[in-house]
Amino acid sequence: MTATLVPAAPTASAATLEHPLAAQEPAPAEDASTSDPTEEITTEIEERVPEGFAEMVAEAGPYMGLLLGAGVSAVFAVVLTLVTSTVLTQIFRRRPRVQRTIRRTRLPLFFLILFGGSALSVRFAVSSIYWWQGPLYVALIIATIVSLAWWALRVVKIVEAVILSRYTGEGDEAIDDRQGRRVKTQVTLIGRVLAAIIITLAVAAVLLLNESVRGLGAGVLASAGVVSVVAGLAMQSTLSNVFAGIQLAFTDAIRVGDVIIIEGNYGHVEEITLSNVVVKSWDLRRFVYPSAYFVATPFENWTRVGSEILGTVELDVDWRVPLDQLRGRLERLLDSTDLWDGELGIIEVVHATGGYVQAWVTLSARNAGDIWGLRCLVREDLVNYLRAEHPYAVMTHRMMLSNEEALGGQPAPVATGQFGAVDPAEAATGPTSSGEGEEPEFASPEGLFTGSIAAVERSREFEGPGEEAYRERRQRQDEDPE
Template identity: 45%
Template sequence: MDTLLRLLVAIGIALLVTAAAALVLHLVLRTIARRERWAAVLSRRTKHPFRSMLLVALTWAAFAASVPRNAEAYPWRDEVSHAFLIVTIAVGCWLACEIAIFLEDLGLHRYRVDVPDNRVARRIRTQVLIIRRLTVAVLVIIAVGAILLTFPGVEAAGASVLASAGLISVVAGLAAQSTLGNVFAGMQLAFSGSIRVDDVVVVEQQWGRIEEITLTYVVVHLWDDRRFVLPSTYFTSTPFENWTRTGSELLGAVEFDLDWRISPTEMRTELDRILGTSTIWDGRTKVLQVTEAVGGLVRVRILVSARDAGGLFDLRCYVREEMVEWVQREHPDALPRQRVQVTQGREAVGKARPRTEEQDASLFREGDERSALFTGPIQTSGIRPEDVPPAR
């Protein structure tokens, strides 16, 4: 009873100390957060793991101080202490992961992606996100290894494990070949710069933005709010289009097939007016050219530019609509036409006259006579012996 009472008192003290320490730390970080934004982020990230870590550590210390080392009276003391050790390692791994994520977020805070020229920021964000996942994976592996080493007998089995490590690595490599390929491909994508988070890409004839890059797959947010999930090896082995590789500015074309009566000069004047009233056009490119004039139609191509892919699509639609209305309103004679020339031949051409029975009979009779020349008996009368050539 004395031991149980001491244990309860020690656990109560541990709870009070945990609450007091958490309150003091919260007030300190709250005071700093009034001047520094990172303090609020740190408090939000580490609040729960820090309190859990402190509570487990103090409770373990209270248990160790209250329960004496007596194997006969307290045979369960070592098992409980072992459980406290495992929980401490797990909570410590949780706290370390949150601190690592906080430090990475602190570095990302200086690189904003909500600005027009965010190519460097998107590259840094992609690399940091991959490093974050690697860091968390390494910390979890270390924690699991530390927990396994706390069990008796694991140290003795280490020699046999190391002896068979070569064979196991070969088997594991063959079994997880595709997975490891995706992992290395994800790391290559993160540090090569071929794609970054928020890049505009065209994959499998689908237009979208890179939403997430992991160690094994890439998520593409398509224009119609669908998500296209592709393995990381796809972007290292298959050609794809990256519209924001070096910059977000893009060129787009609008084409028209019009009649020869259209005036390209007047169309250029109208294009100047349309782009002058547009807030999407970035002012870099404005070209109107006649690219083809064959087959009875004139093909007019307009090149315009915008700050990003979404703005370019809207700008092309806007220019197309305004030009269609202008042609209908100002030059209806320039609308595309198909010219067909219809001619009527002589009346006798193409008319079949019915044949009479006498004509059909004479036709077949003449045919029978011609056939008899080739299939009838050979006439030998009138042939003299001297006309026959001698046999050789």
């Protein structure tokens, strides 16, 4: 019994000692879960740092090495900032808008290189035995992350300026309606989305420097489904507006410069953001609508595939109105004004009931501003013309009374043939004015959208996106009839 039991113990012990790491296999997974992501990034950066710089900083000692590393980083930052800024400015020397944006990247690029180099100097020159090494390194890393986010935002602005510079002059007001409205809408929206992503990543990177925050990572991932549902319910309206804004920009339902009518408000689209749409009315008021409103509610887009538009002037006149002479007056008036595009200008009788005649003057113009001014001009001129030349054509209300009702029940007088007699010529053509028969001058075309520099500028806001945009939309409709 003893001979058989004694060897068994050493055999089991040998089996246990033969694999000493078998019980410690989960340890690497535990280390991976608590690993510092900044250490991995720093290690990658350190491998690419020139060996001469690392040795120089390390040999100088903790304090002089830190100052030396910061000084070298500052000099390198100044040189690199000036070189890149000068080169890019020369490349875009014909685009002042891009040059202004490039100059704004100098400061964030300088701080990015300065703080990044200083952080590496702390790693190379300062030993971990110094209590201030850890906090200083973390502070420099945070400053580097903030500078990187700042510089990335400026780079996004540079790209945006380069794209928009094809369609703009010195300022935002010089946008070429014929080419750049849609591009401006989409580029601006994409820039804001990228800015939100950059800021979110920067905040997340700063928070991950805290070990307690990294420890919460597994718990956050485990409860991501619940958190997403709660966040979705709490931010439902905000998220719907954001996605609606993206949909508006890329489906081309509206774009900056489109003339629209929404809830009875007439204006043009001034700005499209992630969450709302700003509509500028003709009286300079601004209406701010949530982006989701345009996705779910019908609205009128007067410049969807073109700015040409028709307008009508309604005239209620007497049955004796001389329509041929009225048409001749309209034709001469349209030939004398630049508001008319030469396409359509007609008079039609649409109603002849209720004791009067309703005539519609249908007109065409190049854009909404011109049609407004043309309608006002035609309405005023035809009213003056009828009043001066054909006063009998002005609408009147007739009332027929019997003789007994008119005389209070007394017998009617004997008819002599003279009471109420009308000249046959006057009955055929209507009475003429008391003047010499000259037609009045055309009404002055001064109004809301015409007649002054301010009015012309106001009219340009209602010209729509331009011919290039209309041609692009028509091609898209032909390619995709659905």
